Amino acid sequence: MEAIMILYFFLIGLALGSFTNVLIFRLPASISIVFPPSACPKCSARIKWYDNIPLLSWIILRGRCRSCSTAISPEYPIVEAISGVIAVLLYLKYGIKGETFIHLLLLPVFLSIVLIDFKTMFIHDSELIASAAIAIVYFILVWIRGNAIPLKNIYSALILLGIFFLIYFLGKIIYKKEAFGSGDVLLAPVIGIFLPMEHLFTYMIVATVSAAIYGVTVRILHKKESVPFGPFMIGAFYLVIFMGTELAKMFISLDKY
Numbered sequence: 099m100e101a102i103m104i105l106y107f108f109l110i111g112l113a114l115g116s117f118t119n120v121l122i123f124r125l126p127a128s129i130s131i132v133f134p135p136s137a138c139p140k141c142s143a144r145i146k147w148y149d150n151i152p153l154l155s156w157i158i159l160r161g162r163c164r165s166c167s168t169a170i171s172p173e174y175p176i177v178e179a180i181s182g183v184i185a186v187l188l189y190l191k192y193g194i195k196g197e198t199f200i201h202l203l204l205l206p207v208f209l210s211i212v213l214i215d216f217k218t219m220f221i222h223d224s225e226l227i228a229s230a231a232i233a234i235v236y237f238i239l240v241w242i243r244g245n246a247i248p249l250k251n252i253y254s255a256l257i258l259l260g261i262f263f264l265i266y267f268l269g270k271i272i273y274k275k276e277a278f279g280s281g282d283v284l285l286a287p288v289i290g291i292f293l294p295m296e297h298l299f300t301y302m303i304v305a306t307v308s309a310a311i312y313g314v315t316v317r318i319l320h321k322k323e324s325v326p327f328g329p330f331m332i333g334a335f336y337l338v339i340f341m342g343t344e345l346a347k348m349f350i351s352l353d354k355y
C-alpha cells in the first residue's frame with residue numbers, strides 16, 4: 099500500500115513538474131499559461147499528448163523533437179524528476195493531510211521561481227501573488243485546526259520580512275546597490291508563514307551560506323557580479339522542511355568544536 103502511495107505521489111509530482119516547465123518557459127516570455135497548447139520552440143510543431151508524458155517522453159525521444167530533431171533541454175525531465183521526488187518527500191513527511199496538498203500547490207510556483215530567477219534574475223509578480231495566496235490558505239488551515247490565530251506563523255513571517263528588509267536596506271545605503279531584489283524581500287514573509295519559528299535560524303544560515311558559496315564561485319569562475327537569491331531561499335526552505343531538526347542538531351554539534 100505504501101509503495102503504491104509513493105508511486106502515486108511521484109506521478110502527481112511529475113505532472114506538477116510538467117506544469118512547472120510550462121511556467122518556466124512561458125512566464126518570462128509573457129505567454130498565457132493555458133493557451134496555446136505546447137509546441138516545439140524551434141519548428142512550432144504541436145506536441146502530441148503521447149510526446150508530452152513527463153520524464154518518459156524525453157527518454158523515449160532521446161531528448162529530441164519528434165518532427166525536427168532539435169535537442170530538447172534536459173532541464174525539462176530534471177525539473178519533473180525533482181518535482182516528483184519532493185512530492186514523495188511531502189507525502190512521507192505529512193501523510194495524506196491538508197499540509198501535503200497545500201505544499202503540492204506551492205511546489206510548481208516555488209520551482210518556477212528557482213529556475214526563472216536563476217535565468218533572468220527576476221521574480222515575477224504573478225509568482226509572488228500565487229505563493230502569497232497559497233500561504234494564506236495554509237494560514238487559515240492552521241488557524242482552523244488549532245482553533246486559535248496561529249501567532250507563531252505570523253511572527254515567523256514578520257521576522258523573515260524584517261531580516262530581509264534590513265539586509266536590503268543596509269545594502270542600499272552601504273554599497274549603494276541592492277544586495278538582492280525587492281522580489282526576494284516580498285518572498286521572505288511567504289516562506290516565513292510555512293516555517294516553524296524554531297527553524298528560522300537554521301533557515302537563515304542555510305540560505306545565506308549556500309548563496310554566498312555560489313556567489314563567490316561564480317565570481318571567480320565567470321566574473322559575474324550579481325547572483326540570484328530566490329533559488330537559495332527556496333532551496334533552503336525545502337531543506338529545512340525535510341531536515342530542519344537534523345540540520346539544527348548539526349549546527350549545535352559544530353558549535354562544540
Ligand SMILES: [Zn+2]
Nearest residue numbers: 138141163166
Ligand atoms: Zn521541433
